[in-house]
């Protein structure tokens with residue numbers, strides 16, 4: 001069995017910082033301690049570097065059909081970009097596109113399995129409810145799927161009514177599953193969008209104006225109230241409003257098991273970015289908010305009101321008409337230009353899976369907004385716990401999968417589309433100065449990223465079955 005000894009580094013976990021060596025045996029971490037002897041292992045000198053658990057991104061959309069196109073990263077290109085940014089496990093959402101949930105999952109698995117380059121898991125979207133679906137939900141546990149995403153927005157497409165959400169939550173509660181909510185007010189959005197379009201207000205900024213922050217605030221509280229009445233825990237995806245955090249704090253203050261995720265884009269950008277000539281690059285749902293919301297989210301991460309940093313990675317080309325070269329092949333997939341004269345036709349979503357850890361490190365840890373330990377918790381350990389992967393993932397412990405990032409805290413670079421490696425033609429953080437970047441990324445004991453070199457392969461990523469009854473953080 002292959003043995004590797006990472007020697008001379010600094011180990012960062014959610015609860016401590018240690019000058020210790022780490023031994024990998026096969027796919028797992030075998031031992032952590034001071035001055036470990038090689039004992040036949042290949043010794044890798046990591047002095048001056050940090051050793052972090054591989055990132056866990058619980059919110060991605062690879063190869064997702066939307067409007068008249070598909071998100072531009074598939075389960076290979078997206079996994080590869082994730083790995084370069086330090087992420088070794090991703091969780092993707094399965095659309096409820098078929099009558100049976102099992103069939104929807106089979107189809108998603110057939111797309112993902114041959115391409116997966118890092119480990120992965122699935123959440124199940126519940127966007128149509130009937131008795132058969134309700135009966136089938138507990139069967140997802142046998143497939144290691146323990147989480148159910150529901151939407152309070154996207155009327156006529158993805159939204160469930162409150163009563164339907166309540167019914168799903170009750171089943172989730174009974175079986176140790178975790179409901180996840182996309183919180184916006186679908187009715188208000190429907191009315192405002194119709195009015196904006198009728199008035200000829202079709203620029204990208206109207207995507208944000210027609211999806212007000214109050215709708216998100218209301219939907220976070222409403223979902224928490226439904227979960228409380230159903231006896232279920234609750235995870236709010238992509239929280240992006242100060243008021244949403246207030247509602248999470250209120251619910252948690254009542255002893256309710258409510259948890260929140262935010263994403264990097266909501267920390268840095270606001271509705272003004274949508275007013276730029278290239279504003280379509282920032283169109284996603286929920287939309288960019290205000291600087292006050294940006295600050296509140298930083299505060300929420302710093303005081304642990306928010307537990308998780310996801311990405312909602314759902315990239316599209318800004319100009320999908322001109323091919324770009326990706327791995328020697330010309331690629332063009334229709335993108336944001338589909339909505340050049342009407343914001344309602346702009347595919348919703350942004351690239352981010354590879355940006356998450358480097359951006360949060362430089363602008364969170366580097367600027368003193370969160371600690372290194374919080375960085376590890378929010379990008380790896382907390383999502384692993386909440387989603388039933390811990391301690392296999394998200395941990396540097398003997399017996400855990402050897403998913404490891406050797407992080408170079410001194411590496412300085414100017415970030416952008418070339419470095420990020422997402423399969424798209426733009427990056428939200430183009431030209432940003434970074435300090436701190438992954439140097440090596442190890443997936444279950446195999447080196448998959450070494451500096452700028454990609455050593456991973458299609459199909460080496462493994463589907464990870466998750467456990468129910470995961471703890472609430």
Ligand code: URP
Pocket residue numbers: 061182283284285286312314348349350
């Ligand atoms: O705009 C976004 N976020 N697209 C992905 C779908 C979702 O609601 O998460």
Ligand code: ZN
Pocket residue numbers: 182237238285286
């Ligand atoms: Zn969503």
Ligand code: ZN
Pocket residue numbers: 059060061312
């Ligand atoms: Zn999403």
